[in-house]
Amino acid sequence: MFISIEGIDNVGKTTICKLLKEKLSKSFSVYVISDPPRIPPWATVRDMILGDKRISPTALAVVLLGMRVDSFNRSISPRLSKAGLLLADRFIDSWFAYQLPKATEHFKSANKARNFLESLNKVCLNSSLAVVPDKTYLILSDVSETIKRGKHKARSVYDSIRVQRQVQRRYLKLAKDSNGRIEVINSKNLSIAQIVGILEPRVRSLMSQVTKQVE
Numbered sequence: 001m002f003i004s005i006e007g008i009d010n011v012g013k014t015t016i017c018k019l020l021k022e023k024l025s026k027s028f029s030v031y032v033i034s035d036p037p038r039i040p041p042w043a044t045v046r047d048m049i050l051g052d053k054r055i056s057p058t059a060l061a062v063v064l065l066g067m068r069v070d071s072f073n074r075s076i077s078p079r080l081s082k083a084g085l086l087l088a089d090r091f092i093d094s095w096f097a098y099q100l101p102k103a104t105e106h107f108k109s110a111n112k113a114r115n116f117l118e119s120l121n122k123v124c125l126n127s128s129l130a131v132v133p134d135k136t137y138l139i140l141s142d143v144s145e146t147i148k149r150g151k152h153k154a155r156s157v158y159d160s161i162r163v164q165r166q167v168q169r170r171y172l173k174l175a176k177d178s179n180g181r182i183e184v185i186n187s188k189n190l191s192i193a194q195i196v197g198i199l200e201p202r203v204r205s206l207m208s209q210v211t212k213q214v215e
Contacts, residue, residue, distance in 0.1 A: 001210050002080065002131065003203060004088035006097075006171060006182070007139035008164045010150040012192045016139070017089045019196045020203065028207060029084030035091045036064055037071035050156040057102035058116065060157075064095060065120055069129045080131065085207060091133055092121065093174050093182065098158060101166040135206055136182040137199055138175050143168060 005013045005020075014034070021030045036046045049055065049063060068091075079086050096117055103113035124130035143164045150159065158164065175182035183202075187195055 001084075001135075001207055002076075002086045002088070002133045003206070004091040004093065004133040004136045005139065005199075006090055006093050006136055007141060007187075008143065008146055008168050008171070009156075009158065010146040010153070011139045011141040011187060012195065013089050013139065015192050016196055016199065017087055019192070020087060020199060023196070023200055024085060024203060024207075027204070029082075030087055031079055031084065032087045032089065033071060033075050033091075034089040035071065035094060036067050037075065039071060039075060042067050042070070047156075050158070053157050055157075057099070057106040061095070061099040061103060061117060062120070064099070065124070068092070068095065069124060072130055076131070077128075085203070088133065091136075092130065093133075093136055093138075093171065096121075096174060097167045097170040100170050101163060102157070133181070136178070137202075138171055138182050138184045139195065140168070140172075140184055140186045140188075142188060 005016055007013055017032050017034075021032050024030050036042060036050070038046070046067070049060070055063070076086065099117055100110070100113055103116055104110045107113045107116065121130065125132070143161055147159070147161055147164065158167065172184070175184050185195060185198060190198075
């Protein structure tokens with residue numbers, strides 16, 4: 001089972017994945033990945049790449065895609081056929097949500113930007129260099145609050161209320177078009193622990209369904 005946790009910057013995805021792993025590992029194996037990947041050499045260059053405004057939007061999209069393909073080959077693909085849970089701190093949906101607004105500025109057309117991204121993704125899917133998660137939970141949050149939380153973190157080209165709102169709107173559009181794969185969790189007035197409390201039984205239910213199918 002491949003599940004991803006999505007959302008704009010600083011909604012708590014990394015902490016949510018960590019806590020879910022702690023709770024769920026008592027029942028089955030859990031392997032956590034992140035996107036962009038935190039494996040060598042990407043772990044040392046991801047902040048530099050994301051923070052460099054000189055990189056054009058289309059080039060940034062391709063670089064991030066390449067990082068994901070490498071992560072897929074090395075970390076994801078070997079585990080897809082194994083029992084247990086593969087839990088992603090972001091994956092393919094974040095790429096679309098974050099890159100579309102920037103690519104639209106480059107192409108001066110949302111349709112051209114969408115076609116550019118979708119064509120690249122289609123090549124990867126058709127070449128077995130990527131997969132779509134079985135289930136995705138999108139953590140919805142107040143953008144002004146998440147911006148405040150991220151003030152102490154490394155800066156990126158996405159660090160503005162305007163861009164984060166664009167990204168969250170794009171996430172919601174992806175959820176609407178996902179045929180139920182992407183489930184929205186409104187985190188307003190919820191602590192990280194409460195969000196984990198909502199997600200844990202849902203993930204357990206999905207894992208139980210997979211186990212029954214195997215049996």
